[in-house]
Amino acid sequence: MDLPYFTESDLARLALSSQLQKLSDSLRLTVAEEDGSAAPDESAGLVAKLWSLLATEVPLLQEAIASYAHTRNTTGHDLADLPDVHGLNWQEALARQAAVGVGHPPDPAVQAAALDAWYVQHAQVEPLGKVRDPFSRLLDGRAPRAEDCLICGKYAGLPVPAWAGFPVPPGGHLVDDGTWRVGHGPTPYWPAGTLLIESRRHFVDFADLDTEEAASIGPLIRRFTGPIKAATGASRVHVFSCMEGTRHFHVWLVPRTDDKPAGRTFIADPGYCTPAEAEDVIDRLRKALGRMAADR
Incomplete structure:
Protein backbone atom coordinates (compact mmCIF):
# COMPACT_ATOMS: atom_id res chain seq x y z
CA MET A 1 0.00 0.00 0.00
CA LEU A 139 -4.04 4.31 8.95
CA ASP A 140 -4.82 7.95 8.26
CA GLY A 141 -2.38 8.07 5.34
CA ARG A 142 -3.86 5.12 3.52
CA ALA A 143 -4.29 4.84 -0.23
CA PRO A 144 -6.44 1.73 -0.85
CA ARG A 145 -5.60 -0.67 -3.68
CA ALA A 146 -7.76 -3.10 -5.58
CA GLU A 147 -7.97 -6.70 -4.44
CA ASP A 148 -5.49 -9.08 -6.05
CA CYS A 149 -5.97 -12.67 -7.17
CA LEU A 150 -4.58 -14.86 -4.38
CA ILE A 151 -3.12 -17.47 -6.73
CA CYS A 152 -1.43 -14.90 -8.95
CA GLY A 153 -0.38 -13.03 -5.80
CA LYS A 154 1.34 -15.96 -4.12
CA TYR A 155 3.48 -16.61 -7.20
CA ALA A 156 4.30 -12.91 -7.36
CA GLY A 157 5.60 -13.06 -3.79
CA LEU A 158 2.68 -11.21 -2.17
CA PRO A 159 1.35 -12.27 1.25
CA VAL A 160 -1.66 -14.58 0.99
CA PRO A 161 -3.70 -16.54 3.55
CA ALA A 162 -2.42 -20.00 4.39
CA TRP A 163 -5.45 -21.59 2.71
CA ALA A 164 -4.25 -20.24 -0.66
CA GLY A 165 -1.17 -22.45 -0.48
CA PHE A 166 2.49 -21.66 -1.04
CA PRO A 167 4.60 -20.86 -4.14
CA VAL A 168 6.53 -24.08 -3.48
CA PRO A 169 4.12 -26.74 -2.16
CA PRO A 170 5.28 -29.62 0.08
CA GLY A 171 7.43 -31.90 -2.05
CA GLY A 172 7.53 -29.41 -4.93
CA HIS A 173 5.32 -29.22 -7.99
CA LEU A 174 4.54 -32.44 -9.83
CA VAL A 175 3.67 -30.46 -12.95
CA ASP A 176 4.71 -26.96 -14.01
CA ASP A 177 4.48 -27.06 -17.79
CA GLY A 178 3.49 -23.52 -18.71
CA THR A 179 -0.22 -24.39 -18.77
CA TRP A 180 -0.82 -26.04 -15.38
CA ARG A 181 0.77 -26.24 -11.97
CA VAL A 182 0.07 -29.34 -9.87
CA GLY A 183 1.23 -29.65 -6.26
CA HIS A 184 0.07 -30.67 -2.82
CA GLY A 185 -2.67 -28.58 -1.24
CA PRO A 186 -2.11 -26.48 1.91
CA THR A 187 -1.65 -28.96 4.74
CA PRO A 188 -3.73 -27.22 7.47
CA TYR A 189 -6.87 -27.67 5.35
CA TRP A 190 -6.52 -30.88 3.31
CA PRO A 191 -5.54 -34.51 3.98
CA ALA A 192 -2.28 -36.00 2.78
CA GLY A 193 -2.32 -36.66 -0.94
CA THR A 194 -4.62 -33.76 -1.87
CA LEU A 195 -3.50 -32.19 -5.12
CA LEU A 196 -4.19 -28.64 -6.27
CA ILE A 197 -4.31 -28.05 -10.03
CA GLU A 198 -3.88 -24.36 -10.90
CA SER A 199 -3.94 -22.71 -14.30
CA ARG A 200 -0.85 -20.68 -15.13
CA ARG A 201 -3.02 -18.23 -17.05
CA HIS A 202 -5.38 -16.09 -15.02
CA PHE A 203 -9.02 -16.88 -15.76
CA VAL A 204 -11.95 -17.96 -13.65
CA ASP A 205 -14.36 -20.45 -15.14
CA PHE A 206 -14.50 -23.67 -17.12
CA ALA A 207 -16.20 -21.57 -19.81
CA ASP A 208 -12.96 -19.57 -20.11
CA LEU A 209 -10.72 -22.54 -20.96
CA ASP A 210 -8.82 -22.11 -24.20
CA THR A 211 -8.43 -25.00 -26.65
CA GLU A 212 -5.20 -26.33 -25.11
CA GLU A 213 -6.49 -26.03 -21.52
CA ALA A 214 -9.79 -27.71 -22.40
CA ALA A 215 -7.97 -30.58 -24.12
CA SER A 216 -5.51 -31.15 -21.26
CA ILE A 217 -7.51 -30.72 -18.02
CA GLY A 218 -9.40 -34.03 -18.33
CA PRO A 219 -6.29 -36.14 -19.07
CA LEU A 220 -4.49 -34.32 -16.24
CA ILE A 221 -7.16 -35.32 -13.72
CA ARG A 222 -7.17 -38.88 -15.08
CA ARG A 223 -3.36 -39.03 -14.90
CA PHE A 224 -3.30 -38.32 -11.17
CA THR A 225 -6.39 -40.12 -9.89
CA GLY A 226 -4.89 -43.62 -9.95
CA PRO A 227 -1.53 -42.64 -8.43
CA ILE A 228 -3.31 -40.72 -5.65
CA LYS A 229 -5.22 -43.89 -4.75
CA ALA A 230 -2.00 -45.91 -4.85
CA ALA A 231 -0.09 -43.41 -2.70
CA THR A 232 -2.81 -42.89 -0.06
CA GLY A 233 -4.87 -46.09 -0.02
CA ALA A 234 -7.95 -44.01 -0.80
CA SER A 235 -10.94 -45.72 -2.33
CA ARG A 236 -12.25 -42.49 -3.83
CA VAL A 237 -10.75 -39.25 -5.12
CA HIS A 238 -13.12 -36.30 -4.91
CA VAL A 239 -12.75 -33.72 -7.69
CA PHE A 240 -13.82 -30.33 -6.40
CA SER A 241 -13.78 -26.90 -8.04
CA CYS A 242 -15.85 -23.76 -7.49
CA MET A 243 -13.42 -20.79 -7.63
CA GLU A 244 -15.08 -19.22 -4.60
CA GLY A 245 -11.98 -18.91 -2.39
CA THR A 246 -10.12 -17.06 -5.13
CA ARG A 247 -11.30 -16.12 -8.59
CA HIS A 248 -8.65 -18.07 -10.49
CA PHE A 249 -9.19 -21.44 -12.14
CA HIS A 250 -8.16 -24.33 -9.89
CA VAL A 251 -9.25 -27.91 -9.20
CA TRP A 252 -8.85 -29.97 -6.03
CA LEU A 253 -8.20 -33.74 -6.12
CA VAL A 254 -8.96 -34.95 -2.61
CA PRO A 255 -8.38 -38.59 -1.55
CA ARG A 256 -11.00 -40.15 0.75
CA THR A 257 -10.12 -43.26 2.69
CA ASP A 258 -12.80 -45.68 3.88
CA ASP A 259 -12.57 -44.45 7.49
CA LYS A 260 -13.93 -41.03 6.45
CA PRO A 261 -17.59 -40.15 5.79
CA ALA A 262 -18.48 -39.92 2.12
CA GLY A 263 -19.99 -37.25 -0.11
CA ARG A 264 -20.73 -33.69 0.91
CA THR A 265 -19.88 -34.39 4.54
CA PHE A 266 -16.32 -35.24 3.54
CA ILE A 267 -15.81 -32.13 1.40
CA ALA A 268 -17.08 -29.96 4.27
CA ASP A 269 -14.47 -31.43 6.65
CA PRO A 270 -11.84 -33.44 4.73
CA GLY A 271 -9.17 -33.30 7.44
CA TYR A 272 -5.59 -32.08 7.43
CA CYS A 273 -2.00 -33.30 7.52
CA THR A 274 1.50 -32.17 8.42
CA PRO A 275 4.02 -30.93 5.82
CA ALA A 276 6.12 -34.05 6.47
CA GLU A 277 3.13 -36.31 5.77
CA ALA A 278 2.41 -34.39 2.57
CA GLU A 279 6.01 -34.69 1.39
CA ASP A 280 5.96 -38.43 2.09
CA VAL A 281 2.82 -38.90 0.00
CA ILE A 282 4.21 -36.76 -2.81
CA ASP A 283 7.30 -39.00 -2.86
CA ARG A 284 5.10 -42.10 -3.12
CA LEU A 285 2.99 -40.40 -5.77
CA ARG A 286 6.06 -39.63 -7.89
CA LYS A 287 7.04 -43.29 -7.70
CA ALA A 288 3.53 -44.36 -8.69
CA LEU A 289 3.67 -41.97 -11.66
CA GLY A 290 7.02 -43.47 -12.64
CA ARG A 291 5.67 -47.00 -12.52
CA MET A 292 2.70 -45.92 -14.63
CA ALA A 293 5.00 -44.41 -17.24
CA ALA A 294 7.18 -47.55 -17.28
CA ASP A 295 4.15 -49.80 -17.86
CA ARG A 296 3.09 -47.93 -20.98
Whole structure:
Protein backbone atom coordinates (compact mmCIF):
# COMPACT_ATOMS: atom_id res chain seq x y z
CA MET A 1 0.00 0.00 0.00
CA ASP A 2 1.24 3.48 -0.90
CA LEU A 3 1.47 5.53 2.30
CA PRO A 4 2.53 9.06 1.39
CA TYR A 5 2.66 10.19 5.01
CA PHE A 6 2.21 8.91 8.56
CA THR A 7 0.38 10.83 11.23
CA GLU A 8 1.36 10.66 14.88
CA SER A 9 -1.68 8.42 15.36
CA ASP A 10 -0.43 6.11 12.58
CA LEU A 11 2.96 5.77 14.26
CA ALA A 12 1.33 5.05 17.60
CA ARG A 13 -0.91 2.43 15.98
CA LEU A 14 2.20 0.85 14.43
CA ALA A 15 3.85 0.61 17.84
CA LEU A 16 0.71 -0.78 19.45
CA SER A 17 0.08 -3.32 16.70
CA SER A 18 3.71 -4.46 16.69
CA GLN A 19 3.49 -5.09 20.43
CA LEU A 20 0.27 -7.05 19.93
CA GLN A 21 1.90 -9.08 17.16
CA LYS A 22 4.85 -9.97 19.38
CA LEU A 23 2.58 -11.02 22.24
CA SER A 24 0.31 -13.01 19.91
CA ASP A 25 3.25 -14.93 18.44
CA SER A 26 4.62 -15.70 21.89
CA LEU A 27 1.27 -16.89 23.25
CA ARG A 28 0.48 -19.00 20.19
CA LEU A 29 3.75 -20.89 20.56
CA THR A 30 2.92 -21.79 24.17
CA VAL A 31 -0.31 -23.57 23.14
CA ALA A 32 1.60 -26.67 22.02
CA GLU A 33 4.65 -26.22 24.26
CA GLU A 34 5.53 -29.05 26.62
CA ASP A 35 5.40 -28.27 30.33
CA GLY A 36 8.83 -28.60 31.93
CA SER A 37 7.50 -28.37 35.49
CA ALA A 38 8.45 -31.98 36.22
CA ALA A 39 12.06 -31.36 35.20
CA PRO A 40 13.08 -28.05 36.78
CA ASP A 41 16.76 -28.60 35.98
CA GLU A 42 16.02 -28.76 32.25
CA SER A 43 13.53 -25.99 31.62
CA ALA A 44 11.07 -23.72 33.35
CA GLY A 45 7.50 -24.90 33.61
CA LEU A 46 4.79 -23.60 31.32
CA VAL A 47 3.16 -21.60 34.13
CA ALA A 48 6.44 -19.88 34.97
CA LYS A 49 7.12 -19.07 31.32
CA LEU A 50 3.66 -17.61 30.80
CA TRP A 51 3.84 -15.56 34.00
CA SER A 52 7.24 -14.18 33.00
CA LEU A 53 5.95 -13.40 29.51
CA LEU A 54 2.97 -11.46 30.82
CA ALA A 55 5.07 -9.64 33.42
CA THR A 56 7.41 -8.47 30.67
CA GLU A 57 5.04 -7.79 27.80
CA VAL A 58 1.88 -6.46 29.47
CA PRO A 59 3.51 -3.25 30.81
CA LEU A 60 4.94 -2.58 27.33
CA LEU A 61 1.51 -3.16 25.84
CA GLN A 62 -0.07 -0.82 28.36
CA GLU A 63 2.40 1.91 27.41
CA ALA A 64 1.60 1.39 23.74
CA ILE A 65 -2.13 1.62 24.46
CA ALA A 66 -1.65 4.86 26.39
CA SER A 67 0.48 6.31 23.59
CA TYR A 68 -2.15 5.47 20.99
CA ALA A 69 -4.94 6.84 23.18
CA HIS A 70 -3.04 10.10 23.52
CA THR A 71 -2.71 10.54 19.75
CA ARG A 72 -6.43 9.93 19.34
CA ASN A 73 -7.16 12.74 21.81
CA THR A 74 -8.55 10.27 24.33
CA THR A 75 -8.94 12.09 27.63
CA GLY A 76 -8.60 10.85 31.16
CA HIS A 77 -12.36 11.19 31.51
CA ASP A 78 -12.87 8.77 28.59
CA LEU A 79 -10.69 6.21 30.37
CA ALA A 80 -12.08 6.80 33.85
CA ASP A 81 -14.00 3.52 33.86
CA LEU A 82 -10.96 1.44 32.89
CA PRO A 83 -9.48 -0.42 35.86
CA ASP A 84 -5.82 0.11 36.75
CA VAL A 85 -3.71 -2.87 35.73
CA HIS A 86 -0.46 -3.81 37.44
CA GLY A 87 -0.48 -0.44 39.17
CA LEU A 88 -0.83 1.52 35.94
CA ASN A 89 -2.97 4.61 36.34
CA TRP A 90 -4.35 5.54 32.93
CA GLN A 91 -4.38 9.28 33.51
CA GLU A 92 -0.76 9.18 34.67
CA ALA A 93 0.18 7.01 31.70
CA LEU A 94 -1.47 9.44 29.28
CA ALA A 95 0.36 12.37 30.83
CA ARG A 96 3.67 10.50 30.61
CA GLN A 97 3.10 9.61 26.97
CA ALA A 98 2.13 13.19 26.14
CA ALA A 99 5.51 14.31 27.50
CA VAL A 100 7.51 11.56 25.81
CA GLY A 101 5.73 11.58 22.46
CA VAL A 102 5.52 8.82 19.88
CA GLY A 103 8.64 7.06 18.71
CA HIS A 104 9.47 7.05 15.00
CA PRO A 105 10.49 3.66 13.57
CA PRO A 106 13.27 3.68 10.92
CA ASP A 107 10.85 2.84 8.11
CA PRO A 108 7.16 2.89 9.05
CA ALA A 109 6.07 1.81 5.54
CA VAL A 110 8.12 -1.38 5.84
CA GLN A 111 6.71 -2.01 9.31
CA ALA A 112 3.13 -1.48 8.10
CA ALA A 113 3.66 -3.87 5.17
CA ALA A 114 5.11 -6.47 7.54
CA LEU A 115 2.03 -6.22 9.75
CA ASP A 116 -0.21 -6.61 6.69
CA ALA A 117 1.69 -9.76 5.68
CA TRP A 118 1.68 -11.15 9.22
CA TYR A 119 -2.06 -10.68 9.61
CA VAL A 120 -2.95 -12.14 6.23
CA GLN A 121 -0.74 -15.20 6.71
CA HIS A 122 -2.29 -15.92 10.11
CA ALA A 123 -5.86 -14.88 9.38
CA GLN A 124 -6.94 -18.35 8.21
CA VAL A 125 -10.62 -18.03 7.28
CA GLU A 126 -11.35 -14.83 9.19
CA PRO A 127 -13.23 -12.24 7.09
CA LEU A 128 -10.27 -9.84 7.22
CA GLY A 129 -8.12 -12.53 5.61
CA LYS A 130 -9.78 -11.48 2.34
CA VAL A 131 -9.22 -7.75 2.86
CA ARG A 132 -6.30 -6.15 1.04
CA ASP A 133 -3.84 -4.54 3.49
CA PRO A 134 -5.91 -5.31 6.63
CA PHE A 135 -3.65 -3.27 8.90
CA SER A 136 -2.66 -0.41 6.59
CA ARG A 137 -6.28 0.31 5.72
CA LEU A 138 -6.71 1.63 9.29
CA LEU A 139 -4.04 4.31 8.95
CA ASP A 140 -4.82 7.95 8.26
CA GLY A 141 -2.38 8.07 5.34
CA ARG A 142 -3.86 5.12 3.52
CA ALA A 143 -4.29 4.84 -0.23
CA PRO A 144 -6.44 1.73 -0.85
CA ARG A 145 -5.60 -0.67 -3.68
CA ALA A 146 -7.76 -3.10 -5.58
CA GLU A 147 -7.97 -6.70 -4.44
CA ASP A 148 -5.49 -9.08 -6.05
CA CYS A 149 -5.97 -12.67 -7.17
CA LEU A 150 -4.58 -14.86 -4.38
CA ILE A 151 -3.12 -17.47 -6.73
CA CYS A 152 -1.43 -14.90 -8.95
CA GLY A 153 -0.38 -13.03 -5.80
CA LYS A 154 1.34 -15.96 -4.12
CA TYR A 155 3.48 -16.61 -7.20
CA ALA A 156 4.30 -12.91 -7.36
CA GLY A 157 5.60 -13.06 -3.79
CA LEU A 158 2.68 -11.21 -2.17
CA PRO A 159 1.35 -12.27 1.25
CA VAL A 160 -1.66 -14.58 0.99
CA PRO A 161 -3.70 -16.54 3.55
CA ALA A 162 -2.42 -20.00 4.39
CA TRP A 163 -5.45 -21.59 2.71
CA ALA A 164 -4.25 -20.24 -0.66
CA GLY A 165 -1.17 -22.45 -0.48
CA PHE A 166 2.49 -21.66 -1.04
CA PRO A 167 4.60 -20.86 -4.14
CA VAL A 168 6.53 -24.08 -3.48
CA PRO A 169 4.12 -26.74 -2.16
CA PRO A 170 5.28 -29.62 0.08
CA GLY A 171 7.43 -31.90 -2.05
CA GLY A 172 7.53 -29.41 -4.93
CA HIS A 173 5.32 -29.22 -7.99
CA LEU A 174 4.54 -32.44 -9.83
CA VAL A 175 3.67 -30.46 -12.95
CA ASP A 176 4.71 -26.96 -14.01
CA ASP A 177 4.48 -27.06 -17.79
CA GLY A 178 3.49 -23.52 -18.71
CA THR A 179 -0.22 -24.39 -18.77
CA TRP A 180 -0.82 -26.04 -15.38
CA ARG A 181 0.77 -26.24 -11.97
CA VAL A 182 0.07 -29.34 -9.87
CA GLY A 183 1.23 -29.65 -6.26
CA HIS A 184 0.07 -30.67 -2.82
CA GLY A 185 -2.67 -28.58 -1.24
CA PRO A 186 -2.11 -26.48 1.91
CA THR A 187 -1.65 -28.96 4.74
CA PRO A 188 -3.73 -27.22 7.47
CA TYR A 189 -6.87 -27.67 5.35
CA TRP A 190 -6.52 -30.88 3.31
CA PRO A 191 -5.54 -34.51 3.98
CA ALA A 192 -2.28 -36.00 2.78
CA GLY A 193 -2.32 -36.66 -0.94
CA THR A 194 -4.62 -33.76 -1.87
CA LEU A 195 -3.50 -32.19 -5.12
CA LEU A 196 -4.19 -28.64 -6.27
CA ILE A 197 -4.31 -28.05 -10.03
CA GLU A 198 -3.88 -24.36 -10.90
CA SER A 199 -3.94 -22.71 -14.30
CA ARG A 200 -0.85 -20.68 -15.13
CA ARG A 201 -3.02 -18.23 -17.05
CA HIS A 202 -5.38 -16.09 -15.02
CA PHE A 203 -9.02 -16.88 -15.76
CA VAL A 204 -11.95 -17.96 -13.65
CA ASP A 205 -14.36 -20.45 -15.14
CA PHE A 206 -14.50 -23.67 -17.12
CA ALA A 207 -16.20 -21.57 -19.81
CA ASP A 208 -12.96 -19.57 -20.11
CA LEU A 209 -10.72 -22.54 -20.96
CA ASP A 210 -8.82 -22.11 -24.20
CA THR A 211 -8.43 -25.00 -26.65
CA GLU A 212 -5.20 -26.33 -25.11
CA GLU A 213 -6.49 -26.03 -21.52
CA ALA A 214 -9.79 -27.71 -22.40
CA ALA A 215 -7.97 -30.58 -24.12
CA SER A 216 -5.51 -31.15 -21.26
CA ILE A 217 -7.51 -30.72 -18.02
CA GLY A 218 -9.40 -34.03 -18.33
CA PRO A 219 -6.29 -36.14 -19.07
CA LEU A 220 -4.49 -34.32 -16.24
CA ILE A 221 -7.16 -35.32 -13.72
CA ARG A 222 -7.17 -38.88 -15.08
CA ARG A 223 -3.36 -39.03 -14.90
CA PHE A 224 -3.30 -38.32 -11.17
CA THR A 225 -6.39 -40.12 -9.89
CA GLY A 226 -4.89 -43.62 -9.95
CA PRO A 227 -1.53 -42.64 -8.43
CA ILE A 228 -3.31 -40.72 -5.65
CA LYS A 229 -5.22 -43.89 -4.75
CA ALA A 230 -2.00 -45.91 -4.85
CA ALA A 231 -0.09 -43.41 -2.70
CA THR A 232 -2.81 -42.89 -0.06
CA GLY A 233 -4.87 -46.09 -0.02
CA ALA A 234 -7.95 -44.01 -0.80
CA SER A 235 -10.94 -45.72 -2.33
CA ARG A 236 -12.25 -42.49 -3.83
CA VAL A 237 -10.75 -39.25 -5.12
CA HIS A 238 -13.12 -36.30 -4.91
CA VAL A 239 -12.75 -33.72 -7.69
CA PHE A 240 -13.82 -30.33 -6.40
CA SER A 241 -13.78 -26.90 -8.04
CA CYS A 242 -15.85 -23.76 -7.49
CA MET A 243 -13.42 -20.79 -7.63
CA GLU A 244 -15.08 -19.22 -4.60
CA GLY A 245 -11.98 -18.91 -2.39
CA THR A 246 -10.12 -17.06 -5.13
CA ARG A 247 -11.30 -16.12 -8.59
CA HIS A 248 -8.65 -18.07 -10.49
CA PHE A 249 -9.19 -21.44 -12.14
CA HIS A 250 -8.16 -24.33 -9.89
CA VAL A 251 -9.25 -27.91 -9.20
CA TRP A 252 -8.85 -29.97 -6.03
CA LEU A 253 -8.20 -33.74 -6.12
CA VAL A 254 -8.96 -34.95 -2.61
CA PRO A 255 -8.38 -38.59 -1.55
CA ARG A 256 -11.00 -40.15 0.75
CA THR A 257 -10.12 -43.26 2.69
CA ASP A 258 -12.80 -45.68 3.88
CA ASP A 259 -12.57 -44.45 7.49
CA LYS A 260 -13.93 -41.03 6.45
CA PRO A 261 -17.59 -40.15 5.79
CA ALA A 262 -18.48 -39.92 2.12
CA GLY A 263 -19.99 -37.25 -0.11
CA ARG A 264 -20.73 -33.69 0.91
CA THR A 265 -19.88 -34.39 4.54
CA PHE A 266 -16.32 -35.24 3.54
CA ILE A 267 -15.81 -32.13 1.40
CA ALA A 268 -17.08 -29.96 4.27
CA ASP A 269 -14.47 -31.43 6.65
CA PRO A 270 -11.84 -33.44 4.73
CA GLY A 271 -9.17 -33.30 7.44
CA TYR A 272 -5.59 -32.08 7.43
CA CYS A 273 -2.00 -33.30 7.52
CA THR A 274 1.50 -32.17 8.42
CA PRO A 275 4.02 -30.93 5.82
CA ALA A 276 6.12 -34.05 6.47
CA GLU A 277 3.13 -36.31 5.77
CA ALA A 278 2.41 -34.39 2.57
CA GLU A 279 6.01 -34.69 1.39
CA ASP A 280 5.96 -38.43 2.09
CA VAL A 281 2.82 -38.90 0.00
CA ILE A 282 4.21 -36.76 -2.81
CA ASP A 283 7.30 -39.00 -2.86
CA ARG A 284 5.10 -42.10 -3.12
CA LEU A 285 2.99 -40.40 -5.77
CA ARG A 286 6.06 -39.63 -7.89
CA LYS A 287 7.04 -43.29 -7.70
CA ALA A 288 3.53 -44.36 -8.69
CA LEU A 289 3.67 -41.97 -11.66
CA GLY A 290 7.02 -43.47 -12.64
CA ARG A 291 5.67 -47.00 -12.52
CA MET A 292 2.70 -45.92 -14.63
CA ALA A 293 5.00 -44.41 -17.24
CA ALA A 294 7.18 -47.55 -17.28
CA ASP A 295 4.15 -49.80 -17.86
CA ARG A 296 3.09 -47.93 -20.98
